[in-house]
Amino acid sequence: MSSSSLSSPTFPIHDFATWEPVLRLLRAANAESLAAPGGYVAGSVAQRGWTLPVRRLPAAGGAAGFAEMQAGMRAAQPVQDALAEAGIDRLLCVADMAPDGRTRLHLLDPGPAVEEGSGPYPGALVMVEGAVAEPWRRLPDSVPGAGPAPSVDLALLERTLRERLPGAVGATGAEIAAAEARLGVTLPDELKVLYGVTQARSAEQDDEELDDEELDDEELDDEDRDGVGHGEHESVSEVLGCELFSLDELYVADAPSRPCSWRFAATTAVVTTPDAAVQGLVGSPGWIAFGDSGYGDVLAIDLTPGPRGHVGQVIVLDHEQYIGAELVADSLTDILTQGFARSFRSRPWDRQPAVARVNVAALKSIRDAVDPALEVLEIGVWDDEPLSLAPLAALPRLRTLTASPDTLADPLETSRLTGLEFLELGARDWRLLLDAGAVPRTLSAAAIRAGDHHPLHIAALANELLALWDRPLITVTLLEGDLGPGEQETGR
Template sequence: MVDQRPRLASVLDFATWEPVLRLLLADHPQRDAARSVRVAGRIGRSSWSLALRRRMPSPGRAAQVEDMREEFDAVERVQSALADAGVDDVSFTAEIQPNGTTELRLMGPSPAVEPGIGTPHPGALILVDGSLPEPWRRLPDPVPGAIPAPSADPELLERTLRERLPHAIGATEEGIAAAEARLGVLLPDELKALYRVTRARWEDLDDDFEAAERESAAVGCELFDLDNLYIADAFSRDCRWQFAAMEAVVTPPGATVQGLVGSPGWIVFGDNGGGDRLAVDLTPGPCGHLGQVIMLSHEESVGAEFVADSLTDLVLGRPGTEPGSPQEQRPPAVARVNVASLKSIQAAAHPGLEVLSIGVWDGAPFSLAPAFGLPRLRTLTAYPGTLADPLEIGKLTELEFLELGPEEWRVLLDAGAVPRSLSAAAIVVHGNQDPLPIVAIANEILALWDRPRILQTVLEGDLGPRA
């Protein structure tokens, strides 16, 4: 940040932050006229996190924007400065003396650090540039025997749609070919038949919303035009490292749809009207059909739901049902050990374990010995104080993501025992801890991989004596 001082002039102006600091000081629960007060927060260009107690509206009255006008105005002042500087997110901490003298410390941004969520503490530390969690690297398994469903009938599909949409304007063969060239994949015959009937352009409907609704009803979804077709590969489902590392992709032998984050064979062609995307699936599961219709939920990052055996079935209103198959009994790839779930590492450990999460625990700390040598264990998260010996982590040789409390990280750093197999890491912080020591630990971890540190800029100002 300090190297960009000309661009960040307004962000580095204490006056930009003064309204936010005054709000935090006025609302601080431990105000004392004789002692300094420390406040902290995070402000991004589209969100913010400030420790303010928002007042409830009177009974019978809904909360109004004006109830938070002072906060909105103060935050918007900083957000405008961030936008001008091309900065997405900044955390801060400030120590305010009784006479109003204030030291404001801005932290970040760093291209190697994801912003914290609802906290001024740093999020995941990206130790290997461009790295992705294993589920986001997973490609579909080949299914060489996959064929279209018996119900797939491009001619019937096209004939039905022409009857329902007699005035629709269809796509040209040149337009279809251009879409295939852009996507790098040939469109299946059913999808081509659909677009030969309607190219689904809004301008063809003369701003007629009822006509758009009729088209959606005829097709069975809100159809995208050819220019908006896209491949739902893993990159289309953005997810923070901290959460993505906790996922696992599994495709049982009897699955209709492969349990992937994304696939180069998922061609998204429409929306269900609620933000969930419909796709033609060219990489089906072991018991699926080539060209089946699946739905990708906007609330999930992994997997897709089977909708219909074919696009013809979708248009004709014949939703499919996944064939029943015996459920394979296998231990979960993601295991959680805590007061409400598994009660031991032994109960979680098995050769297919990929993610081990140790949560809140009121018993003796755990030894990681039962997890030694597990060939697929790539993620470990441990609530502060739950590990008997953090140095045992060194025997988990396949880790790519590690989340620990500050004290556990301190043990690893002091012993020079931070696993070099890591691609990303995180520091779990609970409660109202000072961000500065956490940032210091984060920078020590980043330094081991020679990654960009979280820079700090100190601004000084005066808020005046407290009343």
């Protein structure tokens, strides 16, 4: 790990004075833990937030609590400003403070190969640049014989739209063709009919058009001005039951459009059951996002349906989920004539046999999890004898293993799992693998369960793993200063 000192700061972020208000606040809030042998405080500060061991919310009805919260915000602001100036999104920080005020502050910059973690600890280590978990690489299966729903009626769709949106101005054929060229996909006929009736122009576009036409303010009273450009957009929302994107806002809801951290992505699996109308994917090159529910959920036309679905069906991508979509209508024609019919079926991902969990409240042995379809095994809280991984050795699809500290009989058995792309272990298990030169080289990402280990110890361990793949390391900058004798400083 690299280090520098206060004597030659590169940015104000590396100036002890920038951190002094935060350090004083931390000392006042953690006097007892700092006074203990080996005591330290740790957390993280980002441009848009911070996680530090101080009270962030006021006590109910207490002015003192509000003062504490305000003190924290004031203390963190110089650091956040300095982060922005240095172009650094987030730093982890670890400080030890002597009773006489002498302070050592370690600033940890996770760098581009480390995802955001919890508090002062690194998140997942990305061993291969640009690598994503298998569900984010999965493409849709072909469904021979899939076609449009019987309810599709282009003439009825257009007639109903024009009746309910009188005076609407649709997009030209050239504008629709330009959208197709931008997306790299041919829009389905129903979507072409929809945009041929209304362009669903955004408020920003309408405001620009008003500026271009140089309408005189005196020629429009307030009521008229509110109606220009916005009335049609609102009517479209009422007719379709969603906020319709403009042609320029259409996008392909593929897997990259739903980014997710490795720690979550690696522990999920995509599964499409034989009776599914929608494929259980993260995203698809055939999901054309065209609207918003008003609550953050995205509406899309599905050109790659499941075994029981229809080409051109309407689906919704839940903003609280990273995987899958739900059927809301067989066609746009159905939406206009019958409305939404969202189906909340049980989600087929994140369950056996693709995903299994062994812990005191779930499966009671590794053998109970063994299945040729197993992709993800999570070993959690365990109060019995440590577990052997031997039963997993022959599984063809196992790609993720996470194990809580002290649950494995022999961590070296991970070397027999030849398809692992993600491995999460406790610090002691990783130490054993590193010392034995047995870290699985098939990994695309890894994670360390920190437990009660010192953040600097975990950072050093992470750097050993990153170095095996020649990835950018976590850098550490040491700042030293003197806060003077301790005193109660919260709320000053």
